[in-house]
Amino acid sequence: MTKLVFASNNAHKLEEIRSILGDKYEIMSLKDIGCDADIPETADTFRGNALQKAQYIKEHFGMDCFADDSGLQVECLGNLPGVFSARFAAKYAAEFGINPDTLGEAKDERNMNCLLSRLNAIGAFDGNNLPKACFCTSIALVMNGEEHFFDGTVEGHLVADKRGDGGFGYDPIFVPEGYDKTFAELGNEVKNGISHRARAVAKLAAFLIKN
Numbered sequence: 001m002t003k004l005v006f007a008s009n010n011a012h013k014l015e016e017i018r019s020i021l022g023d024k025y026e027i028m029s030l031k032d033i034g035c036d037a038d039i040p041e042t043a044d045t046f047r048g049n050a051l052q053k054a055q056y057i058k059e060h061f062g063m064d065c066f067a068d069d070s071g072l073q074v075e076c077l078g079n080l081p082g083v084f085s086a087r088f089a090a091k092y093a094a095e096f097g098i099n100p101d102t103l104g105e106a107k108d109e110r111n112m113n114c115l116l117s118r119l120n121a122i123g124a125f126d127g128n129n130l131p132k133a134c135f136c137t138s139i140a141l142v143m144n145g146e147e148h149f150f151d152g153t154v155e156g157h158l159v160a161d162k163r164g165d166g167g168f169g170y171d172p173i174f175v176p177e178g179y180d181k182t183f184a185e186l187g188n189e190v191k192n193g194i195s196h197r198a199r200a201v202a203k204l205a206a207f208l209i210k211n
């Protein structure tokens with residue numbers, strides 16, 4: 001069985017890819033290979049960050065590897081939060097003139113409140129059209145001395161009030177195209193059928209099964 005590292009310790013992501021690939025590849029997590037380093041993610045694109053992580057593993061552990069990076073892009077904010085999705089409030093609240101003490105406790109909540117506050121400040125919810133956004137995932141694979149990329153996107157729009165209990169991150173304010181519920185209301189089964197991540201993983205899996 002071919003061994004391949006997935007530069008992640010996220011149990012859900014690991015299980016998803018292992019179940020798609022069956023017994024053709026042995027997918028190892030960062031923990032499995034004894035990597036507890038804080039791998040740098042300093043690029044300005046999703047592809048760049050994913051490649052940085054995969055190359056780090058190749059360089060330090062000598063193993064073929066794939067890695068992912070995801071985020072939300074909001075059109076009227078010049079595609080922010082983008083690569084800063086996981087740390088949007090920490091990076092941008094002060095720049096937007098938002099008092100960080102007003103954003104709540106948990107990281108996801110703080111990021112979402114920072115985004116909503118910015119969108120309200122620029123009047124993004126005032127017109128007839130809700131702000132356009134998309135979730136994006138890029139996966140970089142470093143295998144047999146070559147680099148390959150697999151991208152997945154889901155288009156949609158944002159709503160001004162959070163709705164639903166499922167999912168994580170920005171799910172309570174994102175409505176995918178063709179639906180009238182947020183990702184958090186739709187639940188994991190529907191989300192996993194159409195999500196940016198599922199689309200990128202499907203492309204990676206098709207490539208790995210063929211090669």
Ligand code: IMP
Pocket residue numbers: 068069070071072085086111135167168169170171183195
């Ligand atoms: P990661 O690269 O998959 O860890 O995602 C980085 C950040 O993007 C997360 O911390 C979330 O803020 C946001 N994000 C990525 N995917 C999703 C999603 O499916 N729903 C909501 N937020 C997401």
